[in-house]
Amino acid sequence: MDFLTKSLGYIACASIFLFTSCNKFEFDKIAKGAWNPNLAVPIAHSSFGVYDILALQDSSNLINSSQNNGVLTIVYRSDFFSLAPGNLLNIPNITESASLDLLALGAIPVPTFPGTVTSTSDEIIQIDASGSEIHLGKVKSGTLDLNVSTDLEHDLTCEITIPGLKSNGVPVSVTVALPYTGAVPHSGTASIDLTDAMADFTLNNTDFNKLKVSIKTTINGTGQPIYGTEEVNFDFSFNDMKFKNATGYFGQINLGASSDTVEFKFLQNASNAYFELVNPKIRFIAKNTFGLPIDYQLLMLKTVDLQNGTENVLSGYPNSFYIASGSPTGQAVTTEIELNTTNTSGLSGLISSAPKLFVFGAGANTNPQGNVAPLNFISEDSRLNIETEVELPLEGSAYGLEMKDTVNFSFNEDVSLLESVMFRLNIDNGFPMELKSQIVFLDANYIPLFTLFNTPESVIAPALVDNTGRVNKRTEKITDITIGPAQILLLPEVKYLLLNTSSQTLEGPSGKIVKFYDDYTIDLKLGLQIQGKIQL
């Protein structure tokens, strides 16, 4: 047992020696370390359809064209021309005069005249309608102002009736009294409101622009003499005449030339491209409620690239179109004029060079065939509207569609915490389009600091199509965009991103025809992987 006691004692001593001889833990030797987590997170996702993509600039112009087997079509519209009645029928203020001598008044010279004498006579008033022939019309507004004066030293009463102007079916009539007060000449006035009066300027279908005036004059003697040289003078003034409608012949009026532009919004950022569309069209759609035909003349059709001033003038198109007269019931008659690849040369290349504007000019003349039956008619609601449509079916090929855009950029985070950043772009593409991209990071003076992808790199691969040009197989592509340590250090200096993209349709340079339908989608997923370096 002593042995055991001693052994335990030795073990205890050895243990104490062992423990005390262990390496002491020196906390002050712990150096600063680094924490290098690698985080991977999804940033964004979406599925974009055609309308979503074009919604950014141009969705309102996109239609599903049933005329083109459902192929999507971009249609740009412009209200090019509008004509109101005032352009065609202007009635200036008219003043006509008439005089009645003693003979017409039924009087003779006498030293004193205490009796009464009455007479009637007709006068014709010529209406000046600025070259138009007015036959019938309904007055919207206007007045007939009368001024009657005489040097007779007697009381006078004039009853004036215009059979060609009827209000509520009754000829317009007014009586003007001229009492003698001891001085000559003496006069009287009257004004007739012609609103809603029906006008007949034909003198019972024998003429135009004319009105008959019937005048009944009564002289009541005052006992003064009649010298033999006296007259009664009439002034007729038609003022501010407007018509609700009118029938006649309004002449061959040159409506003047005008021009307009259509903006190709989806090409606004395109710097260079070549397009070949299968069947673009330009339409002029006239809606006419004037009761007269119009000759419409296309004076100029061209596309313009504002960036480089390049103009592409179209030619060979029919330059004169007949716009039919509107319906007598007031219904618009539509006349559609279409320029297509069969009647206009070079139309398939309308947007070949990615122009920004379509510019066109036209002129118009009324009654191109002259004064032939039937008569023209207009109303206050008559209009001629000409709308222009540029229809671009998304069927064809394109390549070299380069776009550039500069966007603001700001990065204020602590870059010392970042070792590298990797964006992962995962695109599942259902469009027959390929997109290459390059991103240039610019400082405040637009000086490049560094570039992602030395040359534009394909980030969207085109979907494949069948022999009709319709997509039958989607294509998926994953692109990793890495910003390395040196580039990260420059990020705080970056103020702008210059985005360069270049796109083309599937095998666009070889002219392969592809079609775009509204069920195409492109699915996008954007992920971010960050390698951190956090000093502890």
Next chain:
Amino acid sequence: MKNVNLNQKFLWIAILLLFIGENTIAQKNFTFYALENTAQSHYLNPAFKPSAKVFVSAFPIIPTQSFGMSNSGFKLSDLLSERPQDDSLQIDPDKAISKMKDINHFTMESYNEILALGIRVEKNYFSFGVTNRFNANFVYTRDFFQLASEGNGKTFLGERVSLDGTELNVNSYMEYALGYNREINDKLNVGGRVKFLSGIANVNTRKSQFGLHTDEVTFDLTVDGSAIINTSGVKPIYDTLTSEEYSPMNNAYNFKNFGIALDLGATYKISDKIKVSASLLDLGFITWKTDNATYEIEDINYRFDGIDLNRFLNDTTGAVFEQLQDTLKSVFSQEESNETYRTALSTRFYLGGSYNLTDNIRVGATMYNEIIKTKYRAAAIISGTIQLKHWLSATVNYSQYSRSLGSIGAGISLRGGPVQFFIASDNILGFISPQNAKNVHAAFGLNLLFGNPDKKQD
């Protein structure tokens, strides 16, 4: 020959227990199991009792104070490695991760005695004690640590980060114990303690299944899982409506969260040299009724694939992120209730045997077993104890647990007159070489012993 055979049996038993101990954790004061002359051994086996007729330990003298902490996943030295260019140490998470198992435990336990006394009346021994007990257990997965260390962009791309089984369990309560011990005959001693418990605060993870998957191509994040967590006395701490006078310690004495537990023990002398013992401790529960809040997250499976770019382009940035926020709130919404719940104590039991080599030297082997929420853990201890004179008793043990190479524990009790001082640790290496220890533990205290304290223990 008989003694030799018994020695061999003890040796084999000890070796077996060492291997079993591979998966065990925590410090449980088992050094006291061999210091039978301290009154505190009575806490580990109610059949043990001090020699003195009267034992008192209370303020202002130092009653038993014990603190232990362990981490099964890694040691401090596993987290550090020398830099090649100099002898500085740098944090090396990969090294620590390589040491971990799928599920790892970080535990803390304290045992703060407020009052203890015992009286021997002939063959009977009565005891009473008031103790504040606290234990906390954080269960973490290797994936959790690896995710925090390296992020989800390396190893976990295309893999699921498993947080299944991640738990936080905290238990704080006051224990009021009444003990009784009786010598049935010369060979057999039995004892028991009935403990009335007043719960102070509790966090109990009933269910925790969470995972995070990162798609290796798109980096889409998918969160799955569910959880049920009971708490008591915790919510009022951060609830703005709580009175400023609120303290969880108010529950230490009012038994609003009432519990009861039982300790049982027995010793049996096979011969003059050999004694076997067994004890069952903390068989009981606490019913938590006051200041409760139970949080339940129902099964979720949410995939986050980034913001909807189309919506982002057509709406305001604020609206997009508001919708995302609403979605996340909806997905991760939790139901809260204040239902009453019950937690079991961590029931432990000891199986031990000792062999008296001489009158003063004893060797022993002990198997420590613990059941926490249906999980079984064990430790194996071999010990040597020496009694020098009547005033000094010392023990050294070797225990195997927490996947470490093993721990060396030691304890000593010194007595001068009626005053007995004791100090013990289940792992003294934790103080000498903390960087290589997975656990630290210390216990100490002062006892006052009256009436024949020098009587030799059987």
